[in-house]
Amino acid sequence: MTASEPSEVRANPALRCLAGAAVAALGTVVVIGLIGQLTGWPGGGLVAPIAAAAAGGLVVGVAVAHGIPRLAGGRLTSRAGTSWSLPHIRAVDEASGGRSDGPRGAAADSARAALEPSDPSAMGRFDAVSAKAALVTSELGHYKELLGILRDQVANVSVETEGAALDILTRLNEIDRLVQDMIAFLNHAGTSARMVDLMDRTEARLAANRRLLVEFRAGRDEAAVESQERLAEVQGMVAELNRVVGQVRTISKQTNMLAFNAAIEAARAGQFGKGFAVVASEVKQLSRDSDKAALDVQDGILRLQSAISVSMETIVHKRLNAERKGFEVITASMSELSENLERIISHQRDVLVKIQESSEMIAHPIMALIGSIQFQDITRQELQHVSGGIEFVAGHSGQLRVVLEDFGRDHDLGSARAAIAELMAHYVMSQQRNIHGAAIGTGELEEKGSLVQLF
Amino acid sequence: MGKKILIVDDSPTILMSMRGMLERAGHAVSDAASGEAAVSVLKGGLKPDLVITDFHMGAMDGIELVRQVRKMASLRFIPVLMVTTESQQAKRMEAKAAGATGWLVKPVQPEALLQVIRQVVPGA
Numbered sequence: 001m002t003a004s005e006p007s008e009v010r011a012n013p014a015l016r017c018l019a020g021a022a023v024a025a026l027g028t029v030v031v032i033g034l035i036g037q038l039t040g041w042p043g044g045g046l047v048a049p050i051a052a053a054a055a056g057g058l059v060v061g062v063a064v065a066h067g068i069p070r071l072a073g074g075r076l077t078s079r080a081g082t083s084w085s086l087p088h089i090r091a092v093d094e095a096s097g098g099r100s101d102g103p104r105g106a107a108a109d110s111a112r113a114a115l116e117p118s119d120p121s122a123m124g125r126f127d128a129v130s131a132k133a134a135l136v137t138s139e140l141g142h143y144k145e146l147l148g149i150l151r152d153q154v155a156n157v158s159v160e161t162e163g164a165a166l167d168i169l170t171r172l173n174e175i176d177r178l179v180q181d182m183i184a185f186l187n188h189a190g191t192s193a194r195m196v197d198l199m200d201r202t203e204a205r206l207a208a209n210r211r212l213l214v215e216f217r218a219g220r221d222e223a224a225v226e227s228q229e230r231l232a233e234v235q236g237m238v239a240e241l242n243r244v245v246g247q248v249r250t251i252s253k254q255t256n257m258l259a260f261n262a263a264i265e266a267a268r269a270g271q272f273g274k275g276f277a278v279v280a281s282e283v284k285q286l287s288r289d290s291d292k293a294a295l296d297v298q299d300g301i302l303r304l305q306s307a308i309s310v311s312m313e314t315i316v317h318k319r320l321n322a323e324r325k326g327f328e329v330i331t332a333s334m335s336e337l338s339e340n341l342e343r344i345i346s347h348q349r350d351v352l353v354k355i356q357e358s359s360e361m362i363a364h365p366i367m368a369l370i371g372s373i374q375f376q377d378i379t380r381q382e383l384q385h386v387s388g389g390i391e392f393v394a395g396h397s398g399q400l401r402v403v404l405e406d407f408g409r410d411h412d413l414g415s416a417r418a419a420i421a422e423l424m425a426h427y428v429m430s431q432q433r434n435i436h437g438a439a440i441g442t443g444e445l446e447e448k449g450s451l452v453q454l455f
Numbered sequence: 456m457g458k459k460i461l462i463v464d465d466s467p468t469i470l471m472s473m474r475g476m477l478e479r480a481g482h483a484v485s486d487a488a489s490g491e492a493a494v495s496v497l498k499g500g501l502k503p504d505l506v507i508t509d510f511h512m513g514a515m516d517g518i519e520l521v522r523q524v525r526k527m528a529s530l531r532f533i534p535v536l537m538v539t540t541e542s543q544q545a546k547r548m549e550a551k552a553a554g555a556t557g558w559l560v561k562p563v564q565p566e567a568l569l570q571v572i573r574q575v576v577p578g579a
Contacts, residue, residue, distance in 0.1 A: 165468040173475045180479075367565045370475045374562035377466040378540050381511070428511060430542040449542055452567055454557040454574065455550075 133404045140401035147394035154387050158380045165376035172370050179363045186356040199345055206338045213334065217327045220320060227316045231308065238305045245298040252291035259284035378429070385426060392419045457481040458504035458572070458579050463493040463520060464538070465512045469561070473507065473538075476565040482572075482579075490515025494523050502529060505576050510539030510546065521553040534575040538563055 262280030266273035396414055403411045420440065427433050430446040437444070460482050462473045470486045477484050485501060487493035490512050497503075506524060510517040517537050524530050534556040539546075547558050556575050559568065573579050 162466075162468055166471060169468065169471045169475060173471075176475070176479060367476060367479060370472050371564045371568075372562055374469055374472050376468045377464075378561060380466065380468075381540055428539070428541045428543075446542070449544055449547070449560070451560045451563075452557070452571055453547060453559075454571065455555060 133407075137401050137404040140397050140404070143397035143401075144394050147390050147397070151387050151390045151394070154383050154390065158383050161376050161379060165373050169370060169373050172366055172373070176363060176366045176370070179359050179366065183356060183359045183363065186352050186359065189352060202341060203338070206334060206341065210331065210334050210338070213327055213331050217324065217331075220323055220327075224316050224320045227312060231312045231316070234308055235305065238301050241301050242298060245294045245301070248294040248297075249291050252287045252294060255290070256284055256287035259287055381428060382432065385423065385432065388426065389419075389423060392416075392423075456578050457483055458576050459483045459485070459502070460505045460507060460572075461493060461496070461501060461503040462486045463488075463490060463506065463508040463512070463517070465489055465509060469509065469538075473563075473568075476568060479565075480569050480572075489513055490517070490520040490523070493520055497524065497527060497530060504533065504579070505572060506530075506533065506535045507538055508535065510537055510541045510550070517555075518550055518553045521550065521555050525554040536571065536575070 259280045262283065263277055266277035266280055269276065392414075396416060396419070399411070399413055403413060420436075424433060424436050427436065430448050434445050437446075457480075460477055462470055462477075462484060463486070464470050464473070465488055467488075470488070474484045474486060485496065485503065487496055490508070491514065493506070493508065494515070506520075508517040508520050512520075515523075517539065521535050521537075524533070524535055535554065536557045536559060537547075537550045537555050538559045538561060540561045542560065550558060557571055559571060
């Protein structure tokens with residue numbers, strides 16, 4: 001807080017009066033304007049017109065205040081450099097009882113009485129100034145309520161942002177927990193021994209089935225070759241039997257020829273050959289029967305050979321071909337199943353990895369958000385300074401009203417300039433000091449220190 | 456490896472934010488809403504591996520809390536980090552003189568906080 005000597009407003013140079021008013025107004029504009037500039041808080045838009053109104057009111061008020069003492073011969077003392085005490089300000093404000101009936105008191109009355117007979121124009125100016133002072137005093141009387149509303153609004157912003165920040169944090173923490181659960185699940189699912197074992201066993205079983213099919217097919221092919229060999233053997237045996245049947249028929253024919261010759265010789269022997277002729281006849285009949293039996297055997301062998309050939313064709317070729325085609329289809333299906341399973345497993349792993357990567361990408365900004373929500377605490381502190389400024393303006397306007405109401409007495413009037421300096425002293429952030437310095441046109445920009453410093 | 460950390464701040468927002476970041480990193484977190492409350496729990500037997508405190512906090516500020524911690528024999532050498540919006544270098548030097556281990560400016564991002572913790576807390 002800057003310190004300066006108490007100053008006395010003397011005589012009545014209009015220029016000095018206006019200068020004093022301008023200084024007071026400038027101070028008020030700066031203080032109230034700072035409220036809007038400090039943080040850009042949501043009520044800032046409301047502060048700006050209030051600041052303008054306050055500035056205008058105080059220009060008139062202080063001009064009047066500086067003018068009246070001159071006319072009344074009173075003295076207004078400013079205690080620049082005195083630290084503001086809000087309880088003191090409130091006490092002064094309450095002592096006035098909120099009245100706003102303008103300048104009053106014995107000093108005013110006596111001043112008017114002293115002027116009336118000797119200077120009618122001074123009396124006129126006195127009455128005009130008194131009327132304006134009454135108006136300003138009346139307006140100032142509303143500032144306490146108005147600024148109280150602003151202070152409460154600012155306080156409510158802190159409360160509401162804190163509630164919202166806690167709610168956001170709660171939800172962010174919950175989201176983060178869910179994301180972490182998902183990542184843990186994906187880690188477990190991707191590397192689960194049970195999952196890996198299941199996949200390995202499935203793949204092993206499919207491979208074993210494929211081997212079985214190949215082996216079975218090879219066995220069936222061997223069986224077909226063996227059957228064809230057996231058929232060739234049977235055909236060889238049939239040919240051998242046919243050859244034997246042919247020999248039997250040849251013997252039968254020779255026997256028949258022998259029986260024919262025997263019959264001829266028996267006829268030539270006459271009576272002595274009759275018995276022999278009977279034998280020759282029997283031999284001939286036997287020969288015919290033998291030939292017929294041989295033909296029957298040959299026919300049976302041929303029919304058996306045909307039946308075996310037909311059966312082998314059916315069993316060995318058609319059925320085996322059908323089985324081979326079936327095995328090919330099954331083998332192809334098994335291969336496709338294996339490939340599909342591998343694709344599914346690969347796809348599942350890709351999906352798991354993708355979800356895991358995405359989850360981790362989500363988790364990172366969530367944690368950053370949890371850190372960024374700390375802005376609420378920063379805003380809260382900035383709003384506390386805004387509230388301090390509002391408190392000062394409320395108290396100061398009350399003081400000004402008291403001065404106007406009772407201009408005949410000396411008053412201890414707080415300094416807006418000192419309040420500005422005090423406001424600066426209470427900042428904690430470089431950006432607060434920089435905004436303040438820029439607003440009053442003084443001071444150098446303060447650089448932000450390192451965000452992290454280890455001692 | 457998770458450590459026991461005491462957070463001291465008069466802002467519920469900061470307490471919850473810091474708790475979220477630290478618990479996510481696997482640390483066990485206790486908190487106190489004032490310097491006096493922190494001193495109380497420390498005298499009650501809490502033995503944290505690290506204290507993280509705000510600077511501006513009501514009656515007992517962070518500097519005074521650091522001084523109180525340094526007076527406790529069992530906590531004389533534990534790291535104490537100041538986490539604050541305060542940006543004046545003079546305040547940093549004041550904290551250093553009181554025995555603080557480091558200084559972080561709010562808002563603190565998780566990576567920065569956890570990196571500092573790994574630097575000042577053995578085994579973290």
